[in-house]
Amino acid sequence: MDLRELQxxxxxxxxxxxxxxxxxxxxxxxxxxxxxxxxxxxxxxxLFTRDGRGMRLTPAGEVLLERSxxxxxxxxxxxxxxxxxxxxxxxxxxxxxxxxxxxxVSGAVARRVLHELPAVTLRMSESYSGHLxxxxxxxxxxVAVLYGPSEALHxxxxxxxxxxxxxxxxxxxHLGNLAEMELSRLLAEPLALPSANHGIRRxxxxxxxxxxxxxxxxxxxxxxxxxxxxxVQGLAVTVLPKSAVxxxxxxxxxxxxxxxxxxxxxxxxMAWAGNGPPSVAASAVxxxxxxxxxxAFGFSGAG
Amino acid sequence: MDLRELQxxxxxxxxxxxxxxxxxxxxxxxxxxxxxxxxxxxxxxxLFTRDGRGMRLTPAGEVLLERSxxxxxxxxxxxxxxxxxxxxxxxxxxxxxxxxxxxxVSGAVARRVLHELPAVTLRMSESYSGHLxxxxxxxxxxVAVLYGPSEALHxxxxxxxxxxxxxxxxxxxHLGNLAEMELSRLLAEPLALPSANHGIRRxxxxxxxxxxxxxxxxxxxxxxxxxxxxxVQGLAVTVLPKSAVxxxxxxxxxxxxxxxxxxxxxxxxMAWAGNGPPSVAASAVxxxxxxxxxxAFGFSGAG
DNA sequence: TTCCCTTACGATCGGCGTAAATATT
DNA sequence: AATATTTACGCCGATCGTAAGGGAA
Numbered sequence: 005m006d007l008r009e010l011q012x013x014x015x016x017x018x019x020x021x022x023x024x025x026x027x028x029x030x031x032x033x034x035x036x037x038x039x040x041x042x043x044x045x046x047x048x049x050x051l052f053t054r055d056g057r058g059m060r061l062t063p064a065g066e067v068l069l070e071r072s073x074x075x076x077x078x079x080x081x082x083x084x085x086x087x088x089x090x091x092x093x094x095x096x097x098x099x100x101x102x103x104x105x106x107x108x109v110s111g112a113v114a115r116r117v118l119h120e121l122p123a124v125t126l127r128m129s130e131s132y133s134g135h136l137x138x139x140x141x142x143x144x145x146x147v148a149v150l151y152g153p154s155e156a157l158h159x160x161x162x163x164x165x166x167x168x169x170x171x172x173x174x175x176x177x178h179l180g181n182l183a184e185m186e187l188s189r190l191l192a193e194p195l196a197l198p199s200a201n202h203g204i205r206r207x208x209x210x211x212x213x214x215x216x217x218x219x220x221x222x223x224x225x226x227x228x229x230x231x232x233x234x235x236v237q238g239l240a241v242t243v244l245p246k247s248a249v250x251x252x253x254x255x256x257x258x259x260x261x262x263x264x265x266x267x268x269x270x271x272x273x274m275a276w277a278g279n280g281p282p283s284v285a286a287s288a289v290x291x292x293x294x295x296x297x298x299x300a301f302g303f304s305g306a307g
Numbered sequence: 308m309d310l311r312e313l314q315x316x317x318x319x320x321x322x323x324x325x326x327x328x329x330x331x332x333x334x335x336x337x338x339x340x341x342x343x344x345x346x347x348x349x350x351x352x353x354l355f356t357r358d359g360r361g362m363r364l365t366p367a368g369e370v371l372l373e374r375s376x377x378x379x380x381x382x383x384x385x386x387x388x389x390x391x392x393x394x395x396x397x398x399x400x401x402x403x404x405x406x407x408x409x410x411x412v413s414g415a416v417a418r419r420v421l422h423e424l425p426a427v428t429l430r431m432s433e434s435y436s437g438h439l440x441x442x443x444x445x446x447x448x449x450v451a452v453l454y455g456p457s458e459a460l461h462x463x464x465x466x467x468x469x470x471x472x473x474x475x476x477x478x479x480x481h482l483g484n485l486a487e488m489e490l491s492r493l494l495a496e497p498l499a500l501p502s503a504n505h506g507i508r509r510x511x512x513x514x515x516x517x518x519x520x521x522x523x524x525x526x527x528x529x530x531x532x533x534x535x536x537x538x539v540q541g542l543a544v545t546v547l548p549k550s551a552v553x554x555x556x557x558x559x560x561x562x563x564x565x566x567x568x569x570x571x572x573x574x575x576x577m578a579w580a581g582n583g584p585p586s587v588a589a590s591a592v593x594x595x596x597x598x599x600x601x602x603a604f605g606f607s608g609a610g
Numbered sequence: 611t612t613c614c615c616t617t618a619c620g621a622t623c624g625g626c627g628t629a630a631a632t633a634t635t
Numbered sequence: 636a637a638t639a640t641t642t643a644c645g646c647c648g649a650t651c652g653t654a655a656g657g658g659a660a
Contacts, residue, residue: 035650037617038650039650067392335628337628358634361640
């Protein structure tokens, strides 16, 4: 068993065909056929069934595909760490960001990593909490910025600070010049919110339920950009972290009001995949990411 | 980076010399020199310092040696598991046993594994609790039988049952024909015990301390065979699990008395290394081991 | 018939082993 | 001077790519 054979196996398994894998790997099909044959001989187990229309994994093949994934990651990370040993952090780092966080820090993080960690290949993915947590558990992400609470994540986390949520509406509409707005009053406005189980929505629903207020939304949208656009149009009021709409506030297109009775906020945390210590490169990127999040959210230090 | 290169690296690092590693690997020195050179080139890091008297690891080399160990284990286990997929469990299984347990079950376990799991290469190591726990944590052992309590081991465990300790002496000496003996009376006899921090000794010391009895030992010996021999000579009384001296009891050379006020016992547990699920072969051996321990100790089922 | 995997075979590349050179204590 | 690593070089084996063969839908 060879790392090259394993890589070939994975490509074939993912492509479902020697022909397509040979395109991706830039190796002739017969060579791949031979590698798979040798691998199956060594393991004394059929990894694929050939059905004249491609290659499909046997149960044993499924097992190998699963287990080899972690192995290949470990190898890559070890190689990167050794290369980082003398000189600059080197390697591949995959960061997960929530859309609102991404909007605030992705540009600055990208710029700083490019300048300060030139040997690091950075990948940033933007998605929702549930997905990010899954990816962390699967080891696809090195680090992610999410919203708490951190319990039940079953992985190492660090709190960065608490961020308050504000009601957001087009300037001159709905909110008037109010600096504060009670939750009960907010819930009477026409609302555009994310759908159930998204971070912000859950906070609002929980607070409303505790206070026995009903929540009636005008429309739901699972993208904070859509929500911002809807608010800009003056169609509805939405709820967001204030820093996510800083630009629109400065441009004068949106106004905000702090929500009170109760005050709504959420905890910003960093989370790491639990499998082994982070790579040198991932640690370096994490430092930058932490600094940028703290500064973008106006947090002081550790939360 | 290649698994073969990694294996070569590890051999050189452990031998401290290309020449000696070439003996062990049955490969000419220049070939090894070349492999190391290529590996260092790929990682862009010196792994060894050459000082005319051999090869010594650099700090980067130390890191690679450490991290590659887990990797190679993972590879081997994956290969074994795939080979076990169709047909009989296959591969290498390392079992750790305490001396007393080893005396009772190692023969039966070896026989059954040989017959029932012919494709498994079994290795059994006998040592004391502290060592076994270390080896489990380092991943050197697949499974071990130890004594509880299982707390603070920080690894998966299963309780097999509680085993009572008995006072052991040569027939006709010290114990007379007593079936039971109070702890206070036991402590007045000339005692041969393991030294502090060994499992049985700790139980005795703890019980004595709780009852405010002083513990005075005639001699200490960190081997249960020595203790048995000392007891057979009629020189002292010792404390052991009854099943460990079953043979001598049947031969009539030793007699035992159950210890009461308080009754002393210890929990027999199995423990696994926490890193990843056990291999197919390890699971199969574990089943046999569990059955043999339960039967040797006269336990009924799960403890 | 079409698509895809397998077999066959010549060519190339990489790695091993022997032998000589070099460096360090 | 002795010991151990590195360099040089010829040889063999492994793997690749091209081309032809074989099954299944």
